Amino acid sequence: MTGFLTRRRFLVGGTLGAGVLALGGCDALEQNEDVDAVLRSAEKLTMEAQRLLLGQGTLAREFSPADISPTFRVNGTQSPDSEEYAALHENGFANWRLKVDGLVNRPMEFSLADLRKLPSRTQITRHDCVEGWSAIGQWTGTPLGLILQAAEMKTEARFVVFHCADELEKTLDGSGVYYESIDLVDAFHPQTILAYAMNGEDLTVGHGAPLRLRVERQLGYKHAKYVMHIEIVDSFSGLWGGRGGFWEDRGYQWYAGI
Template identity: 75%
Template sequence: MSRILTRRNFLIGSTLGISATALTGCDLLDQNAGIAEVLKSAERLTMTGQRLLQGRNALAREFAETDISPSFRVNGTSAPDSEEYAALSEAKFANWRLKVEGLVERPQELSLADLKTLPARTQITRHDCVEGWSAIGKWTGVPLANVLALSGLKSTARYLVFHCADELQKTLDGSGRYYESIDLVDAFHPQTMLAYQMNGQDLSVGHGAPLRLRVERQLGYKQAKYLMRIEAVDSFAGLWGGNGGYWEDRGYEWYAGI
């Protein structure tokens, strides 16, 4: 994927008096650790301020059926490049299981049928991509809080990490596999769901079949597709770049609130 100007670039520019158009990707971050620390501090301030002003359970805007976009672009990977995923897709995900593990009392392995027996939620929301496009879609799935109730988080859990089937880079250490994370505030938000339907149909491969995350108050790269495993952790220290996500390890903001 080509490098994308994110809000992080604008923050760098305003902090240092540099034109945002002169900044691409995370080159400047790589060159100056002090800048990275400034950005992390600003990110924490943004998250704290947004939650203080809006409230932890403030809802993202929901739309009417008539507002649903006639087309909804595929963001990120259009299909994971793995034999395991291809076999799961060929079998219509009958053999797929979502693992819930880590700092939980009762580890789970849930089939798609299992998830569909849990209380569901449907919401029509806008997806805002960091690349500059938006689209409105109708999502149906199980609120993440319901799955966490089955597993029981341990008191030391602070974050949930979503491990995915798509690998954007071929790496020996696995750091090229897509993953994302959220804290427990977003995990228990009423609109945070594990979606298995889009616009009344089971998810297509392009849109993340069989299951994707929806965190409606954050940008599109947080909406992890092709979910395979949810891991409850107390820190990101043992996760590749230590920043809590594939793109975050490459310079993006961890908290992408909108």
């Protein structure tokens, strides 16, 4: 959830190196389907190489309380511009519910109180934004894996989609509504949590109240804020641009591993 940057800024080479970066200079070919296919293939190889080198369960670095940044910039939306969100905020999110559905055997809803009753995880990690800044913060929330296990995903489930309250563009087809997604490897990673607290306090609106995703091995735009609805899917084909996220539909990489 951050300002738009061109595709070339995201072609991080990994083991693919200069061969991938060479494609990034071809802005005139941005809309070419063959080029897009090559870029998506390169991204997939980068993801697989990174996971092979690091291991699927390797933890992102965690820090001590003394390392927490004195200021932590708000990334992306400052506050969702919707009457529904305004009403929920005014009531202290007492009426807010997290919906979980899609390819599950047990569709579920959770209030904030429900989530706080579940086992929690607290972690102090660094947030890396594609705009070039970083900050260290403490996050507390419910491990996403617990929610997915409770909902009993179906065997064809492949991705977890996070539908959010904010709209970054007003469009007739609904594609301005913010959404993000991760695969099941990242969904069940021990540091992937649905955070409701930051630095020991309830999330502020700027930082995603009442609930945001923390997926610590990926860049900041993957950390969806204002999460309202989790949908389990087998593909992105029915989701707006079909790339798995608001910014991905506009040229960002789907896998933003660090």
